Amino acid sequence: MPVSSSVTSSMRHAVQGIWREAAKFGVVGALAFVVDHGGYNLLVFGLPGGARGGPMSASPVLASALATCAAALFSWAGNRYWTYRDRHREKVTRELALFLAANGVGLAITAGTVFASRHLLGLDSPLSDNTARVLGWVLATLFRFYAYRRYVFVAS
Missing domain, CATH: 1.10.287 (Helix Hairpins)
Incomplete structure (x- = not known):
């Protein structure tokens, strides 16, 4: 027990x-x-x-x-x-570089959903663009949360 x-x-x-x-x-x-x-x-x-x-x-x-x-x-x-x-690195420049890299991947995820909507699915309405952006934003946010915890803000 x-x-x-x-x-x-x-x-x-x-x-x-x-x-x-x-x-x-x-x-x-x-x-x-x-x-x-x-x-x-x-x-x-x-x-x-x-x-x-x-x-x-x-x-x-x-x-x-x-x-x-x-x-x-x-x-x-x-x-x-x-x-x-309580989890940041001693080397601020390395941490910032990793942070910017994670945000670059997040940007690519968001842009990728718009690209997929426009060029793979052939959708081009404001509704489809905004839906793709919101989906991309959600996926990118989940990725950034994981990347920050795992790679960016870790104790040295």
């Missing part, structure tokens, strides 16, 4: 830990989403109610790249110093 209660207690503790970690990961991701999309809209369209566009209204692709980079750096800092604060 003591062995089964010990195993049950250990499993409960592990499940609670992973849910806590996943919740923190989700909060950081949601805030990074706000940084990305909010930053893009401010750069391209300016402040709400403003008569003129944003400072990068003529360069939306560059604005998108800058906003995404800002969001990625925010996400790295949030995950490093909050979600995985």
